[in-house]
Amino acid sequence: MSNGVKQTGALKLPAAPSVELGNGQHELWTGEYYNEGVAGHGGLFDKLNEECGVFGVYGHPDASSLCYYGLHALQHRGQESAGICTTDGEKFNYYRGMGLAKEVFNNETLPPLTGSSAIAHVRYSTAGESKLANAQPLVFKYREGELAIATNGNLDNANIIKRELERKGSIFQTTSDTEVLAHLIARSEHDDILDAVKDALKQVIGGFAFLIMTNDKLIAALDPNGLRPLMMGRLGDAYLFASESCAFDAVGGTYLRDVQPGEILVLDRDGFHEDRFAESGKRSICAMEYIYFARPDSDIDAINIHSARKRMGKRLAMESFVDADVVTGVPDSSISAAIGYAEQTGIPYELGLIKNRYTGRTFIQPSQELREQGVKMKLSAVRKVVEGKRVVMIDDSIVRGTTSLRIVNLLREAGATEVHVRISSPPFMNPCYYGIDTPSRKELIAAMNSVEEIRKAINADSLHFLTQEGLLDSIGTGSAGDQSGYCMACFNNNYPTEIVDTGKVGCACD
Numbered sequence: 001m002s003n004g005v006k007q008t009g010a011l012k013l014p015a016a017p018s019v020e021l022g023n024g025q026h027e028l029w030t031g032e033y034y035n036e037g038v039a040g041h042g043g044l045f046d047k048l049n050e051e052c053g054v055f056g057v058y059g060h061p062d063a064s065s066l067c068y069y070g071l072h073a074l075q076h077r078g079q080e081s082a083g084i085c086t087t088d089g090e091k092f093n094y095y096r097g098m099g100l101a102k103e104v105f106n107n108e109t110l111p112p113l114t115g116s117s118a119i120a121h122v123r124y125s126t127a128g129e130s131k132l133a134n135a136q137p138l139v140f141k142y143r144e145g146e147l148a149i150a151t152n153g154n155l156d157n158a159n160i161i162k163r164e165l166e167r168k169g170s171i172f173q174t175t176s177d178t179e180v181l182a183h184l185i186a187r188s189e190h191d192d193i194l195d196a197v198k199d200a201l202k203q204v205i206g207g208f209a210f211l212i213m214t215n216d217k218l219i220a221a222l223d224p225n226g227l228r229p230l231m232m233g234r235l236g237d238a239y240l241f242a243s244e245s246c247a248f249d250a251v252g253g254t255y256l257r258d259v260q261p262g263e264i265l266v267l268d269r270d271g272f273h274e275d276r277f278a279e280s281g282k283r284s285i286c287a288m289e290y291i292y293f294a295r296p297d298s299d300i301d302a303i304n305i306h307s308a309r310k311r312m313g314k315r316l317a318m319e320s321f322v323d324a325d326v327v328t329g330v331p332d333s334s335i336s337a338a339i340g341y342a343e344q345t346g347i348p349y350e351l352g353l354i355k356n357r358y359t360g361r362t363f364i365q366p367s368q369e370l371r372e373q374g375v376k377m378k379l380s381a382v383r384k385v386v387e388g389k390r391v392v393m394i395d396d397s398i399v400r401g402t403t404s405l406r407i408v409n410l411l412r413e414a415g416a417t418e419v420h421v422r423i424s425s426p427p428f429m430n431p432c433y434y435g436i437d438t439p440s441r442k443e444l445i446a447a448m449n450s451v452e453e454i455r456k457a458i459n460a461d462s463l464h465f466l467t468q469e470g471l472l473d474s475i476g477t478g479s480a481g482d483q484s485g486y487c488m489a490c491f492n493n494n495y496p497t498e499i500v501d502t503g504k505v506g507c508a509c510d
């Protein structure tokens with residue numbers, strides 16, 4: 001590509017990395033931007049942020065278009081940046097930009113991404129400074145050629161490894177954990193790329209799903225506990241990888257299987273190879289994927305997300321029935337649980353809250369007053385539905401409590417006579433070290449307050465959180481049967497891995 005679109009910024013590793021990540025990079029908006037009613041980070045809606053979504057294609061002539069549609073389907077996992085890297089077997093073509101996939105890719109930026117293999121990435125939404133340098137896939141040069149990496153998750157010991165490598169002379173060009181993995185691959189004693197990747201993966205701790213591409217290989221790897229979702233699909237003769245199965249549906253592909261904990265799957269000219277870089281630890285899929293992050297039409301480990309959420313709602317009704325006139329769910333992620341609660345109790349489900357689907361990014365800075373009212377940009381109460389009614393309001397989680405208070409007040413202002421809040425997860429009390437952006441413990445309302453104190457703080461008539469047992473029963477057992485297990489650390493402080501760096505929360509992209 002010669003129209004200024006091509007990003008020539010491959011990092012060279014390890015001896016003398018050249019920083020070119022910002023060189024020639026395109027972005028739609030380089031100043032500050034604000035998310036209108038969107039989650040987290042100064043956005044107006046107090047929710048947890050999923051960190052990233054990954055998509056990969058091996059052996060399809062239209063790999064970049066498939067990635068584009070795959071990213072569309074995964075857009076809920078990240079709205080800050082999008083990127084695709086393709087290879088025709090000889091060279092990489094790649095493009096990354098700030099914004100949604102549909103903003104970054106168009107008739108000019110997509111066609112030059114030729115080749116039959118590709119990896120792609122969407123990154124989560126933040127407000128504030130542009131972070132194009134953290135947009136993925138990241139592309140590196142190493143002694144055997146080029147390497148592209150797309151990640152979902154977090155390497156808990158990245159800072160420790162980074163300090164050690166820096167002492168040995170490595171120079172880092174980004175703040176991304178992904179670069180740590182690239183340095184480890186480049187420094188490996190093994191010339192064979194697969195051995196080098198395995199060598200690198202053995203040294204990192206955390207929850208991560210990697211897609212790694214060279215000019216002749218596509219490699220998928222999942223952490224030894226299987227914390228983050230990563231699955232494999234087919235489209236004709238081509239192979240697909242994605243964070244969620246809804247991305248396979250979006251491109252007409254079919255789900256094949258989930259990548260297993262500690263597994264490394266390789267596609268190259270010799271076909272498909274299954275290997276491992278680690279023994280499988282206790283399988284611990286992130287329970288929040290089922291509660292909130294994943295799309296309802298996705299299956300993770302053979303469990304459909306909508307169905308699991310509906311069971312959570314039913315269980316919530318069994319644990320905490322309250323006599324009321326209508327049940328409503330906070331859209332979108334709580335609607336399935338609200339339907340389940342209504343089905344179980346016989347109280348009618350109604351659309352008491354409507355989401356404004358057209359909020360997005362703006363460069364108009366909201367005033368403090370507007371920020372305070374931010375939830376109104378995102379949600380409206382349907383007066384005719386809730387006026388004079390006793391309302392059961394189902395939500396999937398309470399993080400700081402500020403959004404719950406605003407939504408309860410929205411319903412009261414619209415005339416609800418009682419608002420009973422039911423949460424389809426246990427109290428969120430601990431930070432996540434596996435790639436989910438969470439506030440510090442002292443900002444988590446459930447870490448600092450009793451249920452009764454939270455009830456008062458959010459102005460609810462009653463409040464109940466789903467129990468841990470209720471949650472586990474609702475999710476059920478996945479394809480691994482009795483071996484299926486879930487990370488519940490943000491509820492019970494029981495982290496499935498050793499936490500070596502308690503300051504290292506957030507995403508591998510940061």
Ligand code: SF4
Nearest residue numbers: 286287432487489490
């Ligand atoms: S700590 Fe919570 S958010 Fe993080 S992986 Fe575990 S269940 Fe998911």
